[in-house]
Amino acid sequence: MAEASAVVLPPPPDIVRCASVELVVTDLAAARRFWVDVLGLVVTSESDDVIHLRTFEEFIHHNLVLREGPVAAAAAISYRVREPADLDRAEAFFAALGCRVERRPDGFAEGFGDTVRVEDPLGFPLELFHDAEHVERLAWAYDRQGTAPLVRLDHVNQVVPHVPSGRTYLEALGFRVTEDIQDADGVTYAAWLRRKPTVHDVALTGGDGPRLHHVAFATRESHHVTALCDRLGALRRSDCIERGPGRHGVSNAFYLYLRDPDGHRVEIYTQDYWTGDPDNPVVTWDVHDNQRRDWWGNPVVPSWYTEASPVLDLSGSVRPLVTRHEAGEMDVTIGADGFSYTRPPGGSGDVDGAEGFKLGTQL
Numbered sequence: 064m065a066e067a068s069a070v071v072l073p074p075p076p077d078i079v080r081c082a083s084v085e086l087v088v089t090d091l092a093a094a095r096r097f098w099v100d101v102l103g104l105v106v107t108s109e110s111d112d113v114i115h116l117r118t119f120e121e122f123i124h125h126n127l128v129l130r131e132g133p134v135a136a137a138a139a140i141s142y143r144v145r146e147p148a149d150l151d152r153a154e155a156f157f158a159a160l161g162c163r164v165e166r167r168p169d170g171f172a173e174g175f176g177d178t179v180r181v182e183d184p185l186g187f188p189l190e191l192f193h194d195a196e197h198v199e200r201l202a203w204a205y206d207r208q209g210t211a212p213l214v215r216l217d218h219v220n221q222v223v224p225h226v227p228s229g230r231t232y233l234e235a236l237g238f239r240v241t242e243d244i245q246d247a248d249g250v251t252y253a254a255w256l257r258r259k260p261t262v263h264d265v266a267l268t269g270g271d272g273p274r275l276h277h278v279a280f281a282t283r284e285s286h287h288v289t290a291l292c293d294r295l296g297a298l299r300r301s302d303c304i305e306r307g308p309g310r311h312g313v314s315n316a317f318y319l320y321l322r323d324p325d326g327h328r329v330e331i332y333t334q335d336y337w338t339g340d341p342d343n344p345v346v347t348w349d350v351h352d353n354q355r356r357d358w359w360g361n362p363v364v365p366s367w368y369t370e371a372s373p374v375l376d377l378s379g380s381v382r383p384l385v386t387r388h389e390a391g392e393m394d395v396t397i398g399a400d401g402f403s404y405t406r407p408p409g410g411s412g413d414v415d416g417a418e419g420f421k422l423g424t425q426l
Contacts, residue, residue: 075156075237076149076191081218081264083141083190084278085128085172086327087375093324094129101300102280102291102321102329103209107198108173115173118213118280120202123195124174126216127278135325136373136381137275139171139180140219141190142258150179153191156236157181163377174198184232185223186273186382187374211291213280217332220266220276222371224387229267230254238265241338242313242346244355244392252350252392255313260339262314269391271384274371277320279330285310285317288331292319306367310358313348320367327372350395368393 088094095114098104104116107125115125123143130138144150150166157164163182170178176194183189201207202214223229230240230251238256241263245251255263268276282288288308295301305328307319316335322328348355356363368391373381 072159072235073155074152075235076153077145078149078191078237078258078264079143079145080259081140081216082123082143082192082195083126083128083139083172083216084137084219084275085130085139085141085190086278086325086372087132087134087136087138088129088323088325088327089131089133089135090324091129091131097303097323098127098129101295101298102213103211104213104280105201105207113173117198118215119204119208120200120214121216122197122200124198125172126280128172134373134381135327136375137188137327138375138379139188139190140221140275141172141175141192142264143195144191144193147177147193150177150191150193153179153181157183160184160232165377170194180377182376185221185229186376186385187221187275188377210294211282211287211331213282213331215281217261217279217281218263218265219278220268220330222268222270222272222274222276224270224272224385226251226254226267226269230256233265233267239338239343240345241343242348244313244348244350246350246395250350250389252395253313257338260337262316262335262338269387270368270371271386272371273374273382274384275327275374276371277328277330279332282331282333285333288317288319288333291331295321306364307361309361311356312352312354312358313346313356315358326370328370350392365393 098116099106107115107117112131114129116127117125154164154166165180168177170176171180174196175192178190178192180190233256238258241255241257243251243254253268255266257263292308303321305320305322310317314335317333319331320328353360376382
């Protein structure tokens with residue numbers, strides 16, 4: 064497949080935001096109990112084999128599709144574009160990259176109109192749409208919002224075998240980097256890229272891929288995250304907590320990672336920062352700085368680095384994995400995550416940890 068940097072590309076579509084994710088689940092009833100009864104997402108529509116869900120501040124038809132199938136996997140990552148003509152631009156852009164492209168004027172998913180689906184250069188099933196059915200925005204329905212209201216779909220995190228080439232492709236698609244993780248030689252281990260004016264709509268994590276690492280939903284306040292932990296404990300469901308709660312260094316957001324009954328990872332996420340200025344600086348973190356992943360220095364569990372959801376191609380088959388051959392982030396940080404702050408030689412740790420560890424470099 065042609066690299067984004069190796070061909071002259073037509074203008075990319077103007078992507079507004081990450082709008083929806085479709086997950087295949089093996090037991091729809093169990094998935095419903097987790098996503099609706101426990102996490103509180105709103106059901107827009109449902110049938111015997113598919114459920115369309117949305118967050119409380121959403122006004123388009125859905126942010127999450129749960130579809131029952133034989134293998135748990137990610138079937139689509141959906142982006143909304145700014146105008147209908149962007150769908151023509153999407154077809155031309157991805158065709159120039161040599162990608163498989165399909166278009167359906169009546170949409171691939173309920174509630175969405177004319178849609179372009181592609182197998183992108185990273186192997187992910189992307190969906191681009193403009194027209195969407197409007198539904199009631201429930202931002203003011205406080206009587207329905209429960210312990211930790213999920214108010215927006217914030218981002219997806221994708222596992223790819225070569226982060227630098229993935230970053231190049233997404234920048235050609237119009238995404239801007241906000242933060243990344245590098246070593247002293249300039250090797251990039253992860254990158255965060257955005258279209259909406261927050262830290263990211265998509266993150267790239269190095270590893271065997273393509274796989275979907277997680278889908279993240281925003282709540283309003285950090286206390287909502289801890290309240291959800293209390294709720295999970297009361298429901299005897301705390302075994303679905305994989306990591307957290309805590310605060311990231313990257314993004315500065317408060318977080319909690321959960322696993323659904325099929326192992327799909329969901330992040331509950333809040334309080335990152337504005338990135339909409341045209342000269343917003345990129346923040347680069349040292350791969351050896353354990354505060355990049357968790358500001359408090361808590362351990363990052365191995366499963367967070369090694370496990371993720373497979374993805375489907377446009378025919379519905381699981382995409383084979385491409386092995387990452389160079390060292391991964393976990394390989395170079397064993398012994399650092401969660402055990403001590405990383406300080407340069409001669410750095411002092413005597414003043415509240417204020418010297419020695421790298422907070423990130425403004426580029």
